[in-house]
Amino acid sequence: xAGVIQTPRHKVTGKGQEATLWCEPISGHSAVxxxxxxxxxxxxxxxxxxxxxxxxxSGMPKERFSAQMPNQSHSTLKIQxxxxxxxxxxxxxxxxxxSQNTLYFGAGTRLSVL
Amino acid sequence: GDSVxxxxxxxxxxxxLPVMLNCTYQTIYSNPFLFWYxxxxxxxxxxxxxxxxxxxxxEHQGFxxxxxxxxxxxHLQKSSAQLSDSAxxxxxxxxxxxxxxxxxxxxxxxxxxxx
Numbered sequence: 001x002a003g004v005i006q007t008p009r010h011k012v013t014g015k016g017q018e019a020t021l022w023c024e025p026i027s028g029h030s031a032v033x034x035x036x037x038x039x040x041x042x043x044x045x046x047x048x049x050x051x052x053x054x055x056x057x058s059g060m061p062k063e064r065f066s067a068q069m070p071n072q073s074h075s076t077l078k079i080q081x082x083x084x085x086x087x088x089x090x091x092x093x094x095x096x097x098x099s100q101n102t103l104y105f106g107a108g109t110r111l112s113v114l
Numbered sequence: 115g116d117s118v119x120x121x122x123x124x125x126x127x128x129x130x131l132p133v134m135l136n137c138t139y140q141t142i143y144s145n146p147f148l149f150w151y152x153x154x155x156x157x158x159x160x161x162x163x164x165x166x167x168x169x170x171x172x173e174h175q176g177f178x179x180x181x182x183x184x185x186x187x188x189h190l191q192k193s194s195a196q197l198s199d200s201a202x203x204x205x206x207x208x209x210x211x212x213x214x215x216x217x218x219x220x221x222x223x224x225x226x227x228x229x
Contacts, residue, residue: 003158033216042120043159043204043219056216091159101147101208101215105158 004106006092012112013082021077021109023092030097032075037089082113116141118207118220126226133192135223137205148181148188153202195227
């Protein structure tokens with residue numbers, strides 16, 4: 001079991017460029033979550049999928065952020081026209097039915113917008 | 115909506131002293147699930163302990179916490195801090211017990227244990 005895999009580990013973009021972050025959940029896990037980690041906000045919920053269907057995207061900045069889960073083995077978080085305030089560690093997590101909501105996190109993608 | 119408050123952003127302790135990290139929460143649900151996650155440097159955040167039972171002590175890896183619904187609290191404690199406990203600790207809340215119910219996290223407490 002390789003755990004939740006996130007790529008790339010680090011991404012540097014210029015202001016206004018697009019960034020796509022990838023997540024491969026643990027095989028068999030039915031839910032996938034995206035969180036953003038900053039010193040100021042802590043772990044901030046963005047969005048999640050259950051059985052590939054989008055369930056709650058209430059934490060997503062609407063205009064530039066989007067997330068997809070085209071199949072059960074990966075999810076993407078796309079940020080268009082990146083801004084310096086988007087700089088953060090983006091964490092993906094998955095969970096398994098019957099695990100009492102235990103989230104298994106990936107190592108995260110550190111996004112730096114210059 | 116749900117919220118979790120961790121009052122201390124930074125805690126610095128000397129090795130051997132007791133640890134107490136505060137966590138309080140707000141939710142409309144009567145049976146919330148509370149969690150502590152620990153994030154060590156260069157690792158992924160991982161579950162430390164969890165509880166949904168009122169007034170029952172939960173323990174793991176030397177840490178313990180008790181959910182008190184009367185005060186909406188779930189403080190994390192340890193009797194004697196170790197250098198290896200230095201990490202970022204998050205308290206989290208979920209209203210449901212199933213996969214695919216989101217967790218609401220607090221702002222985190224960075225614990226530094228010094229010799």
